[in-house]
Amino acid sequence: MAKCKSCGAEIRWIKMASGKSMPVDPDPVTYWARPGAAGKVVTPNGEVYSCVFEGNLSQATGLGYISHFTTCPNADKHRKKYGGSHEG
Numbered sequence: 173m174a175k176c177k178s179c180g181a182e183i184r185w186i187k188m189a190s191g192k193s194m195p196v197d198p199d200p201v202t203y204w205a206r207p208g209a210a211g212k213v214v215t216p217n218g219e220v221y222s223c224v225f226e227g228n229l230s231q232a233t234g235l236g237y238i239s240h241f242t243t244c245p246n247a248d249k250h251r252k253k254y255g256g257s258h259e260g
């Protein structure tokens with residue numbers, strides 16, 4: 173298992189369609205895809221969806237991972253380090 177260089181938390185790397193790798197929290201979560209929702213989930217295939225994380229289990233979209241950028245206590249450092257035009 174990889175570890176975040178900023179906070180030391182265990183992370184998993186998911187390869188995105190773009191070819192870049194995204195650090196995510198290691199535990200998969202159930203998500204409900206919902207366009208425009210504030211939440212973001214990364215699927216094992218490397219796709220990112222807007223979603224919510226609560227709902228009717230029988231209607232869940234599937235399992236995905238939460239970007240470590242969202243949960244890292246040192247996310248600001250990530251942003252500076254990786255930068256890029258993908259903000260937001």
Ligand SMILES: [Zn+2]
Binds near residue numbers: 176240244245246
């Ligand atoms: Zn971290």
